[in-house]
Amino acid sequence: MGAAGAPRGRPGGGLMARLFPRDGAVGRAVDLRLLRRLWPFVRPQRGLILASLALLLTTSAAALAMTWVVMLIIERHVEGDSSEGLGVLLAWFAALALFEMLGRALGTWTVDVAGQNALLGLRSTLFRHLQALSSAFHDRTPTGRVVGRVTTDIEALQEMFSSGVVTVLGDVIFLCATVALLFTLHWQLTLAVLVVVPLLIGLTLWMRVRVRAAYADMIDSRSRLNAFLHEHIVGMAVVQMFTRERRVRSAFGGISGDMRDAQLRSVSWESVLSASTELLSHLTVALILAYGGSLLLGESLATGLTLAALFAFIDYMRKFFVPLNDLSLKVTVMQSAMTAAERIFHLLDHDDFIPAPKSVVPLPAARGAIAFRGVTFGYDPAEPVLRDVSFEVAPGERVAIVGATGGGKTTLLKLLTRLYDVGEGSITLDGVDVRDYALSELRSRIGIVPQDVFLFGGDVLHNVRLGHPEISEAEARAAADRLHLDQVVARFPLGYHEPVRERGANLSSGERQLIAFARVLAVAPAVLALDEATSQVDTRTEHLLQDALHDLTRERTSLIIAHRLSTIRDVDRILVIANGRLIEQGTHEELLRAGGAYRRLNELQFVSDR
Numbered sequence: 001m002g003a004a005g006a007p008r009g010r011p012g013g014g015l016m017a018r019l020f021p022r023d024g025a026v027g028r029a030v031d032l033r034l035l036r037r038l039w040p041f042v043r044p045q046r047g048l049i050l051a052s053l054a055l056l057l058t059t060s061a062a063a064l065a066m067t068w069v070v071m072l073i074i075e076r077h078v079e080g081d082s083s084e085g086l087g088v089l090l091a092w093f094a095a096l097a098l099f100e101m102l103g104r105a106l107g108t109w110t111v112d113v114a115g116q117n118a119l120l121g122l123r124s125t126l127f128r129h130l131q132a133l134s135s136a137f138h139d140r141t142p143t144g145r146v147v148g149r150v151t152t153d154i155e156a157l158q159e160m161f162s163s164g165v166v167t168v169l170g171d172v173i174f175l176c177a178t179v180a181l182l183f184t185l186h187w188q189l190t191l192a193v194l195v196v197v198p199l200l201i202g203l204t205l206w207m208r209v210r211v212r213a214a215y216a217d218m219i220d221s222r223s224r225l226n227a228f229l230h231e232h233i234v235g236m237a238v239v240q241m242f243t244r245e246r247r248v249r250s251a252f253g254g255i256s257g258d259m260r261d262a263q264l265r266s267v268s269w270e271s272v273l274s275a276s277t278e279l280l281s282h283l284t285v286a287l288i289l290a291y292g293g294s295l296l297l298g299e300s301l302a303t304g305l306t307l308a309a310l311f312a313f314i315d316y317m318r319k320f321f322v323p324l325n326d327l328s329l330k331v332t333v334m335q336s337a338m339t340a341a342e343r344i345f346h347l348l349d350h351d352d353f354i355p356a357p358k359s360v361v362p363l364p365a366a367r368g369a370i371a372f373r374g375v376t377f378g379y380d381p382a383e384p385v386l387r388d389v390s391f392e393v394a395p396g397e398r399v400a401i402v403g404a405t406g407g408g409k410t411t412l413l414k415l416l417t418r419l420y421d422v423g424e425g426s427i428t429l430d431g432v433d434v435r436d437y438a439l440s441e442l443r444s445r446i447g448i449v450p451q452d453v454f455l456f457g458g459d460v461l462h463n464v465r466l467g468h469p470e471i472s473e474a475e476a477r478a479a480a481d482r483l484h485l486d487q488v489v490a491r492f493p494l495g496y497h498e499p500v501r502e503r504g505a506n507l508s509s510g511e512r513q514l515i516a517f518a519r520v521l522a523v524a525p526a527v528l529a530l531d532e533a534t535s536q537v538d539t540r541t542e543h544l545l546q547d548a549l550h551d552l553t554r555e556r557t558s559l560i561i562a563h564r565l566s567t568i569r570d571v572d573r574i575l576v577i578a579n580g581r582l583i584e585q586g587t588h589e590e591l592l593r594a595g596g597a598y599r600r601l602n603e604l605q606f607v608s609d610r
């Protein structure tokens with residue numbers, strides 16, 4: 001194990017540690033604060049849990065009674081010599097065995113149903129929360145890690161139910177009942193064998209500290225593995241293109257090796273623990289046989305111990321050890337469940353939301369008037385990306401935004417749709433501050449064709465409609481046809497029903513852009529914003545699009561971010577953004593005449609276009 005040790009197998013330790021930092025430590029096995037927070041999800045299932053507790057208790061009682069029946073059989077029909085009544089006892093035994101089997105199956109099933117239902121609720125809550133969290137959160141949190149919360153962490157909680165931790169009360173009652181029975185059988189012998197119990201508890205406690213540390217490492221490495229896997233599967237093509245497979249593989253090997261080591265450590269402590277318990281239980285049987293046997297051989301009449309009672313003793317002791325052994329395993333399960341709960345609630349405690357408006361203001365009809373007033377913004381507030389940007393766009397006006405890469409053009413659109421909120425200044429749409437709109441209302445008025453198109457698995461039409469109930473298939477087709485998407489999909493065997501794979505992997509970037517275009521048009525927004533939306537389509541398609549665009553942009557306010565200046569000559573106004581500032585604005589001719597940045601941009605492109 002040592003040779004493939006963790007630190008050595010983790011290349012580029014510094015960067016890796018920064019990208020995949022440790023992910024929480026293991027907490028206590030029982031954390032009341034966390035249990036209280038879990039309770040609302042478990043509460044609706046309390047009937048089921050009580051039912052399963054009752055079932056498990058009665059089946060345990062049946063198990064105890066079975067031993068008692070066997071003891072009677074030995075007493076009356078093995079030690080004694082009458083066979084009268086044997087049939088009845090055997091029938092009892094069979095009935096109890098059947099009852100125990102059914103009851104245990106039903107009890108386990110019931111508690112599993114309760115657990116699954118509770119976790120269904122928690123999963124839904126988590127997902128809703130993830131949907132509400134802002135871009136700022138999602139931009140900085142590794143996807144794989146978030147996925148882990150909803151999958152592996154929920155699974156750890158699931159284990160809490162399926163391992164029967166919630167019926168631990170039943171175990172305790174069972175143990176007490178067993179001890180009581182043992183005392184009625186023979187109290188001296190009981191006292192003698194119970195000396196192993198403190199031993200067992202001491203052993204468990206000692207082990208648990210060790211298991212816990214290993215466990216912390218295990219979930220940490222699993223979380224890092226998730227994040228790493230996700231990122232490198234999505235980015236597989238880049239790794240392959242740059243032939244970095246070896247490097248990535250060795251990084252993966254490092255994380256994966258950490259995981260194995262931690263798993264092994266925790267598993268080996270677990271197995272030592274269960275083997276020791278096993279050993280203790282055998283030792284106890286030996287103790288019973290030695291002490292009990294000597295009592296039996298000596299003056300058995302005086303001590304009241306019979307052979308049958310000795311059998312019962314051994315059998316009860318065996319049954320006694322099962323839940324005791326389980327208890328120590330359940331502590332581990334609880335520990336992992338509490339850790340998972342901690343992480344899940346930590347995620348639920350993130351309140352990185354785009355704040356909802358405090359009061360509802362009457363909203364004007366959507367016309368598409370936009371105003372930026374003194375807008376300053378930075379993803380990191382200390383480093384502004386936009387500085388004091390002010391401009392107005394009249395309803396129906398066509399405005400182009402140009403400028404160097406990284407200048408802040410896309411950021412303007414993110415602020416307009418409140419993916420982020422402005423630092424200073426304000427943005428209004430139709431005279432109302434965007435922060436006073438309900439998010440859904442605001443976003444339904446603005447349609448953005450983004451720079452990086454994201455498509456979902458499904459078909460072309462699904463990606464245009466995005467499950468919008470009010471967009472009929474015909475409307476979606478109409479929107480697509482207007483963009484001449486029909487000419488593109490004519491090449492697909494299944495036309496508009498051509499399957500689109502995850503992230504649109506089977507389509508060209510241009511095709512993806514066209515679909516994103518149609519997606520926006522299908523909702524007919526008052527404001528249309530295009531973020532280099534035709535950068536990937538060929539010139540012929542672009543010409544077709546330009547025609548369609550000409551119509552489309554005449555009907556509504558449009559913001560067009562463009563690199564190819566030739567595509568924006570006929571807009572009403574051009575804004576030039578440089579380093580987060582609005583440095584020039586005017587029509588194509590005005591800006592050319594002014595001889596500033598726009599003119600220089602134009603000359604550069606004119607030269608390179610030749």
Ligand SMILES: Nc1ncnc2c1ncn2[C@@H]1O[C@H](COP(=O)(O)OP(=O)(O)O)[C@@H](O)[C@H]1O
Pocket residue numbers: 139379380385404405406407408409410411412
């Ligand atoms: N999510 C983000 N987190 C932090 N910085 C960002 C983020 N998105 C963009 N930036 C930074 O903001 C600046 C402006 O980006 P952007 O508005 O996308 O420029 P562009 O004009 O090319 O569209 C860039 O310097 C970029 O590095």
Ligand SMILES: [Mg+2]
Pocket residue numbers: 409410411451531
């Ligand atoms: Mg951009």
